[in-house]
Structures are given as structure tokens and as C-alpha cells.
Amino acid sequence: MKVGIVGVGAVGSATALSLVERGGSRREIVLIDRDTARADGVAADLRYAAPLSPRVDLRSGGYDDLVGAAVVVITAGVNEKAGGATDRSDPKGRLRLLETNAKVFADIVPRVVAVAPEAVLMVVTDPPDPLADLTRHLAGHERVFSTGTFIDTLRFRGLLADHLRVRARDVQALVVGEHGTSEVLLWSSASVGGIPVTDLLSRDGQSVEEVRGEVDDGIRYANITIIEGTGASQYGIGAVSARLVEAVLRDERAVLPVAAYSAAHEVTLSLSSVLGAGGVQQMHEPAMTAEEHQALDAGVRILREAAERAVAAART
Numbered sequence: 290m291k292v293g294i295v296g297v298g299a300v301g302s303a304t305a306l307s308l309v310e311r312g313g314s315r316r317e318i319v320l321i322d323r324d325t326a327r328a329d330g331v332a333a334d335l336r337y338a339a340p341l342s343p344r345v346d347l348r349s350g351g352y353d354d355l356v357g358a359a360v361v362v363i364t365a366g367v368n369e370k371a372g373g374a375t376d377r378s379d380p381k382g383r384l385r386l387l388e389t390n391a392k393v394f395a396d397i398v399p400r401v402v403a404v405a406p407e408a409v410l411m412v413v414t415d416p417p418d419p420l421a422d423l424t425r426h427l428a429g430h431e432r433v434f435s436t437g438t439f440i441d442t443l444r445f446r447g448l449l450a451d452h453l454r455v456r457a458r459d460v461q462a463l464v465v466g467e468h469g470t471s472e473v474l475l476w477s478s479a480s481v482g483g484i485p486v487t488d489l490l491s492r493d494g495q496s497v498e499e500v501r502g503e504v505d506d507g508i509r510y511a512n513i514t515i516i517e518g519t520g521a522s523q524y525g526i527g528a529v530s531a532r533l534v535e536a537v538l539r540d541e542r543a544v545l546p547v548a549a550y551s552a553a554h555e556v557t558l559s560l561s562s563v564l565g566a567g568g569v570q571q572m573h574e575p576a577m578t579a580e581e582h583q584a585l586d587a588g589v590r591i592l593r594e595a596a597e598r599a600v601a602a603a604r605t
């Protein structure tokens with residue numbers, strides 16, 4: 290099965306490495322970047338790791354090489370550092386990159402769809418949810434989703450696990466809505482072993498309010514903390530992207546917080562989404578308190594406005 294990655298910067302390279310390492314069914318990976326020397330270099334580097342993994346055929350190429358691709362991952366565009374979105378006090382956050390990256394998508398998506406009309410398109414570039422809406426518009430089909438709040442959800446589970454001193458795998462917790470500053474952490478349903486996380490914290494003598502504040506900030510600004518250290522957040526999202534590609538290729542019907550267009554909300558956002566062949570097959574709204582619902586509605590308004598701006602920017 291062929292997978293294309295368009296944009297072979299920090300995130301595209303990390304995604305390619307994770308795809309090679311995860312192995313799975315026999316796989317062909319094509320790396321495309323407008324900087325062809327960069328795509329060639331990354332492909333050459335990763336090919337030397339390929340003999341250590343199950344059969345993978347990895348190469349750099351052009352759009353024509355995407356013929357027959359089952360999934361195309363788009364990671365091209367400016368990142369938070371280059372786009373000036375690393376100020377914790379800026380409520381716009383990743384939405385600062387919207388106009389610039391919408392123009393990048395106007396260049397890329399029609400070229401992908403011309404050669405791979407059947408491919409599922411997965412958007413990673415920030416801000417991923419409005420860019421996924423733009424991608425549907427440009428592609429003229431609905432097999433489009435974004436990595437959404439899956440990465441935020443993993444961060445939520447990881448930080449809760451640290452506070453509760455348990456394995457992150459055993460923490461059930463979700464972040465929904467926008468992959469951005471309006472995202473909603475569902476504290477009301479976060480649990481470990483069937484016990485609400487808030488009960489566990491109280492039993493342990495920890496202040497729920499204090500932990501909440503710390504975890505909230507840790508997740509909302511995780512990307513900025515990483516960027517301050519390394520210049521780009523890449524390995525976590527690379528692993529997430531590879532995992533999502535796998536769920537599509539294997540038609541897993543995995544239930545994951547990724548973003549797709551919700552007719553009920555009239556915009557692309559993350560809920561509990563069923564991911565398999567063709568992309569997101571169903572979306573379910575998790576149980577929420579009235580306060581969490583209100584926060585989600587506020588995020589929906591932000592996302593709708595951003596989706597409109599993305600379409601307008603792509604036209605100019």
C-alpha cells in the first residue's frame with residue numbers, strides 16, 4: 290500500500306521514520322517537498338534504516354509518484370516558530386499560521402487529487418482543523434481528516450499518569466474540539482481503572498484545582514515548551530501520524546480523537562471518531578458536563594470562522 294508524505298521538514302521526516310519503524314503490511318512511502326534536495330536527503334538517510342524493519346520501499350519523488358496512493362499525509366507549510374505562534378499569551382495560537390498555510394494547501398491539494406483521486410488525505414499542518422475543511426473544499430471529496438486532538442489527548446493521559454503515578458496507557462481521558470487554544474479537556478470523564486481521576490487525586494491528598502491548572506497549561510502550550518527546547522515539535526506528532534495512517538490502511542475502525550467534518554457542528558473538529566478505510570467513518574460526541582459543552586460550542590465558533598478565512602485566503 291502506498292503512502293505519500295507532502296512536506297519533508299521536521300514533522301514529515303519524523304512521520305516517515307515512525308512509518309518505517311512501525312512496519313505493518315508491505316508499504317511504499319513517497320516523500321515530496323518543494324525543496325527536492327531535502328526530500329532526497331531524508332529518503333536516502335531513512336533507506337539505510339529500512340533493512341531493520343519489515344519490508345518498506347521508501348523514496349523521494351514528485352506528485353506523479355502518488356498514483357495509487359491510499360493515504361497522503363500533508364505536513365507542508367510554516368511551523369509555529371517560523372510563523373510567530375509561540376507566545377503563550379496570544380489567544381490565536383496556531384491560527385496565526387492559517388492564511389500562510391492555506392496558500393500552501395491551495396498549491397498542494399489540487400496536485401495531489403489530480404494524481405491520487407481515491408487517496409484519503411490526512412492534514413497535519415497547523416492549524417489542522419480549518420486546513421482540513423479547506424482540503425475538503427479543494428479536493429471535492431470527504432475523505433479528509435486531521436490529526437486533531439489525538440496528540441493533545443496523549444499529552445493529557447501522560448500528564449495525568451505522572452500525577453497519579455500510574456501507566457499512561459491505563460489513563461482514559463479525552464481532549465476534543467480544536468487542536469488549538471480553545472481545545473476542551475474532558476475532566477468529567479477522565480478515569481483510571483473505572484475511577485474518576487478527580488476522585489483519585491482527592492484520595493491522594495492532591496488539590497484537584499491545582500493539578501487541573503498545571504495539566505491544562507501543560508497541554509495547551511506543550512508545543513511551545515517543545516519548540517523552546519528544539520525549534521520544532523516533531524517526534525510525538527510523527528508517531529501519532531504513523532499510527533493514524535496504520536488505522537486507515539488496516540480499516541481498524543479505531544475510536545480516536547481525530548478531526549473530521551461534523552454535519553451536526555457544520556465544521557471540522559475532534560470528537561470520538563471511528564477511523565478506518567476511507568478515513569473517519571462515524572463521529573460520536575462523548576458525555577460532557579454543561580460547562581464542557583459550552584467550551585466546545587465556543588471552540589466550534591472559532592473553528593467555523595477560521596474555516597471561512599482559510600477558504601478566502603486560498604483564493605487570493
Ligand SMILES: NC(=O)c1ccc[n+]([C@@H]2O[C@H](COP(=O)([O-])OP(=O)(O)OC[C@H]3O[C@@H](n4cnc5c(N)ncnc54)[C@H](O)[C@@H]3O)[C@@H](O)[C@H]2O)c1
Nearest residue numbers: 296298299300322323365366367368369413414415521526
Ligand atoms: N497537527 C499537529 O499536532 C502538529 C504538530 C507539530 C507541527 N505541526 C505543524 O506541521 C507543519 C510542519 O512543521 P515542521 O516543523 O515540519 O516545519 P518545517 O519548516 O520543518 O517543514 C515544512 C516543510 O514544508 C515544505 N513546504 C512548504 N511549502 C511547500 C509546498 N508548497 N509544497 C511542498 N512542500 C512545501 C518546506 O520545504 C519544508 O520542508 C507546521 O504547520 C507545524 O506547525 C502540526
